[in-house]
Structure formats: structure tokens, C-alpha cells
Amino acid sequence: MARAAAEVLADMATMGPVGDAAPVLDRERLAYHVGVGRADKLAPILGELVEIGFLTVHDGGTDPGTGRRRQRRDGRGRPVPDRFAVSLHPPAGYRGPSTLAEADAAFSAARDAVYRDVEASV
Incomplete structure (x- = not known):
């Protein structure tokens, strides 16, 4: 919300x-x-x-x-x-994404890493 x-x-x-x-x-x-x-x-x-x-x-x-x-x-x-x-x-010291494009790229990278980890464990 x-x-x-x-x-x-x-x-x-x-x-x-x-x-x-x-x-x-x-x-x-x-x-x-x-x-x-x-x-x-x-x-x-x-x-x-x-x-x-x-x-x-x-x-x-x-x-x-x-x-x-x-x-x-x-x-x-x-x-x-x-x-x-x-x-x-952003406030001082903020280190996260500054745009939706940056946030989406971070999501995609994290999701891809999880998929690779799952495939490696099978």
C-alpha cells in the first residue's frame, strides 16, 4: 500500500x-x-x-x-x-535502485540466480 x-x-x-x-x-x-x-x-x-x-x-x-x-x-x-x-x-546514504528500470534489472538478476541454483541442485 x-x-x-x-x-x-x-x-x-x-x-x-x-x-x-x-x-x-x-x-x-x-x-x-x-x-x-x-x-x-x-x-x-x-x-x-x-x-x-x-x-x-x-x-x-x-x-x-x-x-x-x-x-x-x-x-x-x-x-x-x-x-x-x-x-x-533518495535520502543520503541510499544505495538501492533509483529508477524502475534499475529495480527491474535487480529483480531479473536475482530471479535468474535462483533459477540457476535450482537447476544446479537437480
Whole structure:
């Protein structure tokens, strides 16, 4: 699920439309595209993406009394959607694949090595 959320977030971050033509990415829209049904089910998925440095969520912070997430509000106190900032560059020290082509090549090499090991053991 985290991979699907990352794909949607990256697509939205690199999308061409700006201004009024750009979709406003909120938790409900992200939940729909990821296929989890409800926005409250995104918490562990977003937490994983934040933990690996891919995503920063600008929300209303945590309520010190309840420990629950607060919704962002504008100057008049009206709720506004969270903002999501996506890092399209790997974190410092990352040594894995940088593109889908590199990830697929690593998969193919690993799969071929397993096939060779199986054939050698027969």
C-alpha cells in the first residue's frame, strides 16, 4: 500500500497542471487513489513514507491533550487540507535502485540466480 501511495504522491507532485487546474491532494483523494476506502486508514501508510524520508505531511500537528492529529485551519478557523511535500531524491546514504528500470534489472538478476541454483541442485 505504501508503494501505491508513493506512486500517487509522486505523480501528483510532478503533474503539469498548476493553479486552479491542479488537483488539491487531500487525504480523501489519496485514500481513493490508493484504494483503502477511508482516509483514516492512511495513517500507517503515510507514517511509513514519512519514516523513510519520502514524504513530509504538513498538518495541524498533534493535540497535546488527546494525542490525536489536529486538522489545519485557515485564519478564520475553517479546516483546510493537509499539504504533502514529496522528496523525489533518495535520502543520503541510499544505495538501492533509483529508477524502475534499475529495480527491474535487480529483480531479473536475482530471479535468474535462483533459477540457476535450482537447476544446479537437480
